[in-house]
Amino acid sequence: MTANNRHQLYRSRDERIIAGICGGLAEFFGLEVSRIRLALLLLILFAGLSLWVYIILWLIIPNAPQRLNA
Structure with a gap:
């Protein structure tokens, strides 16, 4: 697996209600x-x-990188 092909867990920027944890897991x-x-x-x-598990995930999982509109 190359560095460009890595599948990493991020908090979602699009599918979020509170922190994007569920959206990130779904993606x-x-x-x-x-x-x-x-x-x-x-x-x-x-x-x-x-709920502490959710809060810990909120702190550990990084936000998804910002998408640049070209």
């Missing part, structure tokens, strides 16, 4: 963002996933 895995949001909500409500 990374090639899924619909609504499914990621629903899964995260269910994990928080019923599986004991803490």
Whole structure:
């Protein structure tokens, strides 16, 4: 895999409601963002996933690079 071909996890600039975490995960895995949001909500409500995990991801995952319109 070359440096130009790397698939990296970023917070989404387009699909964001709070921080772009779900949008970034959806882009990374090639899924619909609504499914990621629903899964995260269910994990928080019923599986004991803490909101702290979301906040930590917000701090760790970088924002997507700015796109230049040519």
